[in-house]
Amino acid sequence: xxxxxxxxxxxxxxxxxxxxxxxxxxxxxxxxxxxxxxxxxxxxxxxxxxxxxxxxxxxxxxxxxxxxxxxxxxxxxxxxxxxxxxxxxxxxxxxxxxxxxxxxxxxxxxxxxxxxxxxxxxxxxxxxxxxxxxxxxxxxxxxxxxxxxxxxxxxxxxxxxxxxxxxxxxxxxxxxxxxxxxxxxxxxxxxxxxxxxxxxxxxxxxxxxxxxxxxxxxxxxxxxxxxxxxxxxxxxxxxxxxxxxxxxxxxxxxxxxxxxxxxxxxxxxxxxxxxxxxxxxxxxxxxxxxxxxxxxxxx
Numbered sequence: 046x047x048x049x050x051x052x053x054x055x056x057x058x059x060x061x062x063x064x065x066x067x068x069x070x071x072x073x074x075x076x077x078x079x080x081x082x083x084x085x086x087x088x089x090x091x092x093x094x095x096x097x098x099x100x101x102x103x104x105x106x107x108x109x110x111x112x113x114x115x116x117x118x119x120x121x122x123x124x125x126x127x128x129x130x131x132x133x134x135x136x137x138x139x140x141x142x143x144x145x146x147x148x149x150x151x152x153x154x155x156x157x158x159x160x161x162x163x164x165x166x167x168x169x170x171x172x173x174x175x176x177x178x179x180x181x182x183x184x185x186x187x188x189x190x191x192x193x194x195x196x197x198x199x200x201x202x203x204x205x206x207x208x209x210x211x212x213x214x215x216x217x218x219x220x221x222x223x224x225x226x227x228x229x230x231x232x233x234x235x236x237x238x239x240x241x242x243x244x245x246x247x248x249x250x251x252x253x254x255x256x257x258x259x260x261x262x263x264x265x266x267x268x269x270x271x272x273x274x275x276x277x278x279x280x281x282x283x284x285x286x287x288x289x290x291x292x293x294x295x296x297x298x299x300x301x302x303x304x305x306x307x308x309x310x311x312x313x314x315x316x317x318x319x320x321x322x323x324x325x326x327x328x329x330x331x332x333x334x335x336x337x338x339x340x341x342x343x344x
Contacts, residue, residue, distance in 0.1 A: 094175065094186075098168075101190060108197050109242055119204040119241035123211050126290050135291055138208055138284050139216060145285040146217050155282045156225040163248050166275065170255045178262055180323040184308050184316035185258055192250050192304030199296060205244040209287035216287040245296025246289045252279035253301055261317035 130136035146152050167189070174182045209218040219225075252275055259272030283289040309315055 091175075094171075098171070101193075105193055105197065109200055109239055115204040115241060116206075119206040119243075120210070120212060122203060122244075123206040123208070123290075126205070126292055127208070127211065127214065130291065138287070138290055139214065141281070141284050142208070142217055142219075142287045146219055146222070149223065152219050152285065153223050153225050155285050156220050156223065158278075158282050159248070159286050159288065162279075163251060166255050167251045170258055174258065174262070178321050180320040181262065181316045184312045184314075184319055187308040187311060188301070188304040188316065189251070189254055190304075191307040192254060192300045193247065195303050196245050196247050196250060196297075196300045199245045199300070200239070200242040203244050204241040205293070206241050207243045207288045208290060210240060219286045243289055244293050245300050246283055246293040247297060247300075248279055248283050248289070249276065249294040249297030250301050250304075252276040253298060254304070258316070261315075 127136060130138075145155065171182075171186065171189075174185050178185075208214065208216040256272040256274075256276040259275075260269045263269050263272065280291075280294055283294065284291065305315070312319065
């Protein structure tokens with residue numbers, strides 16, 4: 046009697062045990078699973094990142110410079126912004142431009158700052174995040190890419206001349222005056238860049254991205270302070286060299302806010318709140334799909 050009861054219980058246990066079903070591409074709801082996998086932070090690959098950044102910047106430059114140089118509209122918009130700033134009592138660009146231009150060593154240094162750090166610091170922050178915070182890299186990079194992408198819309202919809210190209214306002218083009226190698230928007234290199242794509246300022250968009258990334262992720266207090274000082278110094282530089290208005294900087298901040306919104310929507314969190322090192326999530330869905338296609342092709 047007891048032995049029979051045990052056997053019956055074992056049989057019932059075996060029958061009632063739930064069946065484990067592995068998730069496959071044909072299971073209902075697999076689309077959601079795929080989306081979750083696509084959003085999962087992964088360890089970046091150096092060859093892919095170098096290629097992606099190079100192609101993206103080339104595309105950005107190509108599109109930015111392909112935007113029609115609407116000189117009349119750009120100058121009219123510059124006059125409107127200058128008038129609006131005067132009405133608001135914040136039109137100090139010309140005073141800053143003239144004051145700093147009178148200190149030769151300082152303005153020459155700012156010319157080189159404007160021409161180089163925009164790229165050097167941005168790439169440096171990307172490399173730093175890639176090396177020491179790989180789990181946060183993709184989300185951080187997406188902020189930068191989305192910010193830059195939406196800026197292209199601004200260049201197309203709102204052509205704007207920089208202060209140094211305005212008529213009758215006596216702004217000083219510091220690169221021309223001091224004969225420094227600097228901005229591609231001045232001197233012998235001006236044909237390589239759209240002269241009327243000043244709104245929004247990506248010098249501010251990128252530098253603020255660098256500063257906030259460093260401030261949010263770095264542990265050393267001195268590094269966090271430098272992170273905040275960098276976009277502040279950049280703001281002074283773009284005004285002192287007469288390459289941007291204050292309001293161009295506001296445009297860059299708005300673009301950056303859009304970039305953070307896109308990144309947070311995709312990854313479900315701000316980059317600095319993601320794990321420092323990504324969890325093992327298996328092969329990337331795109332790589333997995335490619336391998337399946339190769340197998341089917343060989344078969």
